[in-house]
Amino acid sequence: MSKSYVFPEGFVWGAATAAYQIEGSPLADGAGPSIWQRFAHTPGRMLNDDNGDIACDHYNRFRDDIAIMKSLGLQSYRFSISWSRVLPEGKGRVNQKGLDFYERLVDTLLENDIAPVATLFHWDLPAALDDRGGWLNPDVADWFGEYSEVMFKRLDGRIKRWATLNEPWVVTDGGYLHGALAPGHRNRFEAPIASHHLLRAHGKSVQAYRAIGQHDIGIVVNIEPKYAASDSAEDQAARDRAEAYMNRQYLDPVFFGKYPEQMRDIFGEAWPEWPQADMDLISQPIDFIGVNYYTRNVTRHDESSWPLKASPVRQPQHTYTETGWEVYPQGLTDTLTWVKQRYGNPQVFITENGAAFFDPPKAERGRVRDPLRVSYLRQHLRAVHDAIDAGCNIGGYFVWSLLDNLEWSLGYSKRFGIVHVDYQTQTRTPKDSARYYAGIVASHGARL
Numbered sequence: 435m436s437k438s439y440v441f442p443e444g445f446v447w448g449a450a451t452a453a454y455q456i457e458g459s460p461l462a463d464g465a466g467p468s469i470w471q472r473f474a475h476t477p478g479r480m481l482n483d484d485n486g487d488i489a490c491d492h493y494n495r496f497r498d499d500i501a502i503m504k505s506l507g508l509q510s511y512r513f514s515i516s517w518s519r520v521l522p523e524g525k526g527r528v529n530q531k532g533l534d535f536y537e538r539l540v541d542t543l544l545e546n547d548i549a550p551v552a553t554l555f556h557w558d559l560p561a562a563l564d565d566r567g568g569w570l571n572p573d574v575a576d577w578f579g580e581y582s583e584v585m586f587k588r589l590d591g592r593i594k595r596w597a598t599l600n601e602p603w604v605v606t607d608g609g610y611l612h613g614a615l616a617p618g619h620r621n622r623f624e625a626p627i628a629s630h631h632l633l634r635a636h637g638k639s640v641q642a643y644r645a646i647g648q649h650d651i652g653i654v655v656n657i658e659p660k661y662a663a664s665d666s667a668e669d670q671a672a673r674d675r676a677e678a679y680m681n682r683q684y685l686d687p688v689f690f691g692k693y694p695e696q697m698r699d700i701f702g703e704a705w706p707e708w709p710q711a712d713m714d715l716i717s718q719p720i721d722f723i724g725v726n727y728y729t730r731n732v733t734r735h736d737e738s739s740w741p742l743k744a745s746p747v748r749q750p751q752h753t754y755t756e757t758g759w760e761v762y763p764q765g766l767t768d769t770l771t772w773v774k775q776r777y778g779n780p781q782v783f784i785t786e787n788g789a790a791f792f793d794p795p796k797a798e799r800g801r802v803r804d805p806l807r808v809s810y811l812r813q814h815l816r817a818v819h820d821a822i823d824a825g826c827n828i829g830g831y832f833v834w835s836l837l838d839n840l841e842w843s844l845g846y847s848k849r850f851g852i853v854h855v856d857y858q859t860q861t862r863t864p865k866d867s868a869r870y871y872a873g874i875v876a877s878h879g880a881r882l
């Protein structure tokens with residue numbers, strides 16, 4: 435007898451995007467530049483010299499995109515707010531036209547019975563704040579608290595679920611340690627400072643919300659479960675370091691008020707000691723966590739790897755995506771049960787899950803066949819259901835992404851959308867995976 439995959443009553447089905455990846459018009463209506471607008475216009479930083487000047491033109495086409503969400507039966511939509519649209523200098527003067535855009539977006543979602551879920555920071559720090567040190571300046575926590583307060587006062591109530599940060603690990607590892615992402619630094623001493631200030635900023639935002647907000651606030655983290663490549667002590671230790679570095683570096687401070695003990699092994703003299711008051715600010719209670727899951731990592735000790743001394747081992751028996759990520763749905767179940775066991779079964783939303791497989795630049799007779807993505811979604815949604823059967827407190831699922839969009843420094847070369855975007859004409863075409871996902875939503879999982 436095969437199992438039923440009907441999801442619990444109230445489980446929310448959605449899709450996710452991020453401002454710089456879809457909106458375009460980054461400087462319209464008084465908006466200030468972000469570090470991603472600046473990074474994307476820095477020669478050599480972006481594949482094919484792509485940038486977010488147009489992207490999916492969502493800034494102008496959001497009503498059409500909401501109509502597509504409605505046609506798919508989505509109940510919720512996770513998007514991010516461009517900080518520098520609202521505060522062009524990152525602090526101080528509010529740009530009402532920037533706020534007005536997000537108010538129009540939210541009100542149109544609500545008119546279509548789609549619940550908005552807003553991420554306050556999805557990597558696009560105002561350039562004016564980066565000029566003042568950005569995530570390296572301890573004042574950034576107060577700047578983020580000020581921005582958060584502006585948004586809460588204007589939209590809380592219509593937005594009932596807020597996420598402070600999207601993936602602080604990627605911001606730090608990509609933007610300050612390895613330099614592949616904005617602001618493109620490569621500095622072992624900066625990375626832990628940026629991480630800590632990101633978490634303090636999260637804390638200031640939660641503090642502001644508790645004073646004026648009436649609903650839920652949380653944080654979104656990327657989790658990639660780590661599996662030792664062998665039973666050797668050095669591979670096990672490498673796995674432990676990798677898990678501490680990516681998966682615990684942010685959740686342990688938020689839930690326990692302390693960093694993993696491996697952090698000093700990893701960063702050595704570059705790992706500072708922080709005051710308890712900071713850890714108290716970081717670890718105030720939140721209402722949910724967002725987990726972004728894409729793949730797992732089979733980890734071996736690698737003396738040459740910096741600074742982790744750990745490297746992935748490829749798994750040729752499994753499919754890999756266009757971004758080089760192993761398709762491993764069991765890793766999502768393992769991730770969700772790990773969060774349950776380690777952090778006391780908090781409410782979790784899968785705030786991103788999806789894959790880039792090759793899709794053509796143009797639809798063929800109004801159709802885009804993406805069987806690998808259909809299979810990916812089926813396998814991972816079943817994995818979510820298995821975690822719910824194991825007692826995990828999962829509130830909903832947001833597929834990444836609603837639309838093909840700007841994949842950061844990889845430009846438009848990678849397509850994650852369940853809806854195809856023809857970047858020459860801005861024509862949207864729901865892929866086969868969108869129709870599949872719509873059927874899952876309509877049947878609440880029964881058709882899985």
Ligand SMILES: OC[C@@H]1[C@@H](O)[C@H](O)[C@@H](O)c2nc(CNc3ccccc3)cn21
Binds near residue numbers: 850
């Ligand atoms: O790469 C796909 C998406 C990206 O478009 C989203 O903006 C971002 O939130 C996102 N996070 C991950 C997973 N984390 C990650 C791990 C290593 C490198 C880059 C991202 C994937 N994605």
